[in-house]
Amino acid sequence: MIRTFLWFCQSVDRVFQPGKFNRAQFLNQLLVLLAGLLASPGKAQAGMVPKVLDSSGLPDPITPTRLFYVEDYSGPPDSLKKGAGHWRLNVKGQVQQARSYSLQDLQRFPSARQIITLNCIGNPIGGRAMGTALWEGIPLKDFIEKIEPRAFSKTLILRGEDGYYEGIPLSSTNHPGALLAYKMNGEVLTLEHGFPLRLILPGLYGIKQVKWIREMEVSKDSFKGYWNEKGWSAKAKVNLFSRIDYPEHQSWVFSRKLVIKGIAFSGDRGIQYVQVSLDSEKTWSLAKLEPAQSKYSWVFWSFPCEFPGPGRYPIAVRAADQFSGIQRDDARDPFPSGTSGIHRIEILVA
Ligand SMILES: Nc1nc2c(c(=O)[nH]1)N[C@H]1C(S)=C(S)[C@@H](COP(=O)(O)O)O[C@H]1N2
Numbered sequence: 001m002i003r004t005f006l007w008f009c010q011s012v013d014r015v016f017q018p019g020k021f022n023r024a025q026f027l028n029q030l031l032v033l034l035a036g037l038l039a040s041p042g043k044a045q046a047g048m049v050p051k052v053l054d055s056s057g058l059p060d061p062i063t064p065t066r067l068f069y070v071e072d073y074s075g076p077p078d079s080l081k082k083g084a085g086h087w088r089l090n091v092k093g094q095v096q097q098a099r100s101y102s103l104q105d106l107q108r109f110p111s112a113r114q115i116i117t118l119n120c121i122g123n124p125i126g127g128r129a130m131g132t133a134l135w136e137g138i139p140l141k142d143f144i145e146k147i148e149p150r151a152f153s154k155t156l157i158l159r160g161e162d163g164y165y166e167g168i169p170l171s172s173t174n175h176p177g178a179l180l181a182y183k184m185n186g187e188v189l190t191l192e193h194g195f196p197l198r199l200i201l202p203g204l205y206g207i208k209q210v211k212w213i214r215e216m217e218v219s220k221d222s223f224k225g226y227w228n229e230k231g232w233s234a235k236a237k238v239n240l241f242s243r244i245d246y247p248e249h250q251s252w253v254f255s256r257k258l259v260i261k262g263i264a265f266s267g268d269r270g271i272q273y274v275q276v277s278l279d280s281e282k283t284w285s286l287a288k289l290e291p292a293q294s295k296y297s298w299v300f301w302s303f304p305c306e307f308p309g310p311g312r313y314p315i316a317v318r319a320a321d322q323f324s325g326i327q328r329d330d331a332r333d334p335f336p337s338g339t340s341g342i343h344r345i346e347i348l349v350a
């Protein structure tokens with residue numbers, strides 16, 4: 001399977017000679033699609049196909065909103081296309097009192113800002129269905145305190161205006177980085193990214209980050225979310241992830257000295273170190289890490305090296321966080337819990 005895939009990449013390389021950007025973009029969409037197909041043919045995975053917009057090269061530390069990947073099962077709801085004048089957030093279930101808030105009501109709460117990386121659980125090895133933004137909104141823990149959940153409640157159910165639904169353990173709403181966000185990168189949330197209100201909960205995959213929230217229900221029971229019903233992980237905890245962004249797979253390099261670059265991410269667990277291997281994973285060496293932008297963001301790594309002569313060289317990367325140890329090569333398929341597989345590329349040194 002993988003061999004066929006590599007062969008395919010090479011032939012795509014040949015077909016798309018003139019426009020490097022187009023080729024890269026095309027390849028990326030292919031990667032996402034192929035990974036979906038490879039992961040588990042036959043399982044109900046249809047629909048988990050994020051729109052990747054930041055498709056090649058080293059990403060910006062903060063992803064511009066227009067390049068931030070988009071994923072939802074049926075597009076933004078029509079009812080919000082003309083604004084949030086009529087929109088309300090309704091809170092019900094195991095709370096002292098059911099309530100309803102307008103956007104103005106919510107904007108009167110004390111707000112917080114946080115840089116947080118979001119990634120899709122369907123993002124394949126080396127995939128780009130992820131982005132980092134500066135989110136702004138109400139700290140989730142403050143809001144939950146205000147709505148006073150009854151003792152022994154278990155789950156917070158969130159429902160989107162598009163009919164999407166997800167549940168998170170009520171205990172996770174204490175997370176110090178979690179936000180009910182209404183701004184992204186200093187601007188009002190765009191329709192694609194969940195205007196007027198979305199959840200941002202560090203450490204969990206995108207499936208939990210409900211956009212266009214219209215209802216919050218506190219429940220005594222556990223709850224199956226939209227993708228969980230289709231077999232995807234209920235917990236959706238972000239796995240360790242690392243990626244080589246420069247050079248690109250199958251690209252020519254015209255210098256023996258090179259600085260290999262990429263990102264690593266581990267949800268809310270931080271990156272402890274990143275290692276690179278240039279000898280088909282017989283040995284690994286430490287890469288240099290840039291300081292993280294926040295506890296919840298991806299980390300940039302670089303690895304200067306010198307190749308002995310012309311030829312094809314394999315490059316592999318793996319990362320470690322304090323709690324999960326080092327990335328192992330045992331979880332390749334995004335389905336059902338997200339991938340943690342090793343990203344490997346091959347370059348051609350001229
Ligand atoms: N209301 C709603 N929220 C949703 C979804 C959806 O289909 N509907 N998709 C989820 C998934 S699978 C992902 S990966 C993230 C993507 O967020 P983004 O489009 O802002 O990148 O939104 C999540 N929130």
Ligand SMILES: [Mo]
Nearest residue numbers: 071120121206
């Ligand atoms: Mo997703």
